[in-house]
Amino acid sequence: xxxxxxxxxxxxxxxxxxxxxxxxxxxxxxxxxxxxxxxxxxxxxxxxxxxxxxxxxxxxxxxxxxxxxxxxxxxxxxxxxxxxxxxxxxxxxxxxxxxxxxxxxxxxxxxxxxxxxxxxxxxxxxxxxxxxxxxxxxxxxxxxxxxxxxxxxxxxxxxxxxxxxxxxxxxxxxxxxxxxxxxxxxxxxxxxxxxxxxxxxxxxxxxxxxxxxxxxxxxxxxxxxxxxxxxxxxxxxxxxxxxxxx
Amino acid sequence: xxxxxxxxxxxxxxxxxxxxxxxxxxxxxxxxxxxxxxxxxxxxxxxxxxxxxxxxxxxxxxxxxxxxxxxxxxxxxxxxxxxxxxxxxxxxxxxxxxxxxxxxxxxxxxxxxxxxxxxxxxxxxxxxxxxxxxxxxxxxxxxxxxxxxxxxxxxxxxxxxxxxxxxxxxxxxxxxxxxxxxxxxxxxxxxxxxxxxxxxxxxxxxxxxxxxxxxxxxxxxxxxxxxxxxxxxxxxxxxxxxxxxxxxxxxxxxxxxxxxxxxxxxxxxxxxxxxxxxxxxxxxxxxxxxxxxxxxxxxxxxxxxxxxxxxxxxxxxxxxxxxxxxxxxxxxxxxxxxxxxxxxx
Numbered sequence: 012x013x014x015x016x017x018x019x020x021x022x023x024x025x026x027x028x029x030x031x032x033x034x035x036x037x038x039x040x041x042x043x044x045x046x047x048x049x050x051x052x053x054x055x056x057x058x059x060x061x062x063x064x065x066x067x068x069x070x071x072x073x074x075x076x077x078x079x080x081x082x083x084x085x086x087x088x089x090x091x092x093x094x095x096x097x098x099x100x101x102x103x104x105x106x107x108x109x110x111x112x113x114x115x116x117x118x119x120x121x122x123x124x125x126x127x128x129x130x131x132x133x134x135x136x137x138x139x140x141x142x143x144x145x146x147x148x149x150x151x152x153x154x155x156x157x158x159x160x161x162x163x164x165x166x167x168x169x170x171x172x173x174x175x176x177x178x179x180x181x182x183x184x185x186x187x188x189x190x191x192x193x194x195x196x197x198x199x200x201x202x203x204x205x206x207x208x209x210x211x212x213x214x215x216x217x218x219x220x221x222x223x224x225x226x227x228x229x230x231x232x233x234x235x236x237x238x239x240x241x242x243x244x245x246x247x248x249x250x251x252x253x254x255x256x257x
Numbered sequence: 258x259x260x261x262x263x264x265x266x267x268x269x270x271x272x273x274x275x276x277x278x279x280x281x282x283x284x285x286x287x288x289x290x291x292x293x294x295x296x297x298x299x300x301x302x303x304x305x306x307x308x309x310x311x312x313x314x315x316x317x318x319x320x321x322x323x324x325x326x327x328x329x330x331x332x333x334x335x336x337x338x339x340x341x342x343x344x345x346x347x348x349x350x351x352x353x354x355x356x357x358x359x360x361x362x363x364x365x366x367x368x369x370x371x372x373x374x375x376x377x378x379x380x381x382x383x384x385x386x387x388x389x390x391x392x393x394x395x396x397x398x399x400x401x402x403x404x405x406x407x408x409x410x411x412x413x414x415x416x417x418x419x420x421x422x423x424x425x426x427x428x429x430x431x432x433x434x435x436x437x438x439x440x441x442x443x444x445x446x447x448x449x450x451x452x453x454x455x456x457x458x459x460x461x462x463x464x465x466x467x468x469x470x471x472x473x474x475x476x477x478x479x480x481x482x483x484x485x486x487x488x489x490x491x492x493x494x495x496x497x498x499x500x501x502x503x504x505x506x507x508x509x510x511x512x513x514x515x516x517x518x519x520x521x522x523x524x525x526x527x528x529x530x531x532x533x534x535x536x537x538x539x540x541x542x543x544x545x546x547x548x549x550x551x552x553x554x555x556x557x558x559x560x561x562x563x564x565x566x567x568x569x570x571x572x573x574x575x576x577x578x579x580x581x582x583x584x585x586x587x588x589x590x591x592x593x594x595x596x597x598x599x600x601x602x
Contacts, residue, residue, distance in 0.1 A: 018458050
């Protein structure tokens with residue numbers, strides 16, 4: 012049994028951040044809050060998501076035997092519901108054998124997915140990133156938006172004092188670059204990797220924040236980190252690169 | 258500007274227009290028309306006009322900028338001011354004076370220094386009855402619902418949003434948050450396509466205060482209805498309210514001079530329970546193309562080709578959706594191979 016109240020738009024942002032990688036996933040509920048760690052079906056992207064109890068307006072977790080409850084949720088369904096009703100201020104969530112979502116007069120019962128049918132929580136790969144970049148999330152989103160018009164992948168990297176993003180189509184090309192002094196932070200070595208835009212675009216849509224931190228390497232995964240609700244929500248994505256085949 | 262610089266203490270989010278697709282926005286109509294009048298001008302500061310000398314800057318804003326946003330899937334409700342509250346008279350008089358001063362400066366400077374003149378031209382913009390009537394006409398031809406407020410448009414817009422009939426209020430001023438709007442969007446009239454969103458809930462939660470507290474903070478800084486206390490800015494006002502709880506207690510504890518906040522109880526009450534209509538009708542209609550064309554092109558000499566193009570955006574929105582999804586399927590090309598996360602385990 013679990014009961015909580017949370018701001019509707021915050022919950023929607025959280026759910027959108029999760030559905031950028033997976034539609035259905037395990038959700039761990041504990042006294043500390045919610046946690047989702049999942050990889051997408053193609054094994055390309057991973058999300059490590061934490062929604063701390065401070066982000067909720069009310070939070071009651073009554074688990075008898077164990078500290079942690081694990082349930083299976085269809086987040087894409089939840090996202091659909093929130094998209095319709097998110098204008099109302101708060102959402103009440105109640106969990107017994109189903110998840111009850113209440114938005115003012117509207118209440119919706121979402122049946123749970125049996126955990127056995129869902130993939131196990133993945134291990135976090137041990138990665139050492141040579142390069143870290145902190146930039147304006149708005150800039151990042153905008154560039155991704157432009158790149159989406161060009162093709163299906165994007166090159167991201169650091170060369171000396173410059174962080175760059177490049178995309179091209181058969182006819183046209185795009186390059187975005189920011190120098191060290193135009194970034195919030197840049198540290199580490201040169202790096203260059205290619206990533207699928209489908210994934211990054213979905214991730215960037217959840218990024219309604221001021222700043223985003225990127226960790227990069229050469230032909231190496233990308234780690235994206237950002238926070239919502241004053242740090243009460245922490246989102247980390249890992250995205251495997253595309254390796255040039257020649 | 259109402260609310261002084263209260264914006265400094267409000268947590269802001271920046272979103273692109275794509276994040277607003279599907280949302281309903283109650284627009285503080287006077288505020289947006291004013292933005293159009295002040296920004297849509299010829300290089301020397303003259304507003305756009307037809308050959309009869311009637312100003313058309315605001316109509317241009319509606320037909321090009323507003324329809325552009327509508328084409329992105331935003332539904333608008335335009336909320337118009339009624340008669341201003343008594344307490345606002347002083348502010349309105351001051352605005353009128355500075356407008357008249359700006360107008361004089363503009364006329365004097367336009368021959369000498371067009372660059373300097375433009376600044377004054379913008380400051381002389383004024384939403385008069387004729388502007389309002391023509392805007393209402395065009396909006397109704399476009400099928401956009403219009404709601405009249407008994408008093409402040411922002412208050413009515415905030416009421417509509419707080420009730421759940423709109424997701425956001427659009428205005429440059431912050432007052433709608435004080436009136437209880439759950440979410441405020443700024444910069445809506447500008448065509449740069451990214452907007453500032455401020456959530457009331459988040460604001461209150463961030464500072465751990467109530468809306469009543471926020472209103473008191475605004476009154477201390479100064480609003481459209483009072484001057485505020487000299488020397489008190491947003492941060493100081495917030496600190497005081499958080500320490501003492503309300504203006505009454507600040508006055509009792511600190512023996513401060515109440516000059517500039519004399520009417521604070523009335524003003525607070527006005528923000529908490531503004532004069533609004535509880536019954537209003539919101540209904541979106543398809544645009545009446547022939548009426549829009551005859552109004553803009555025949556009466557006000559807009560370019561027919563441009564108006565038709567603007568109209569086609571909101572009329573054929575659906576077809577475009579289909580086309581763009583076909584396009585994205587078409588562009589699949591591989592020059593590299595996707596690796597897997599598990600490769601690094």
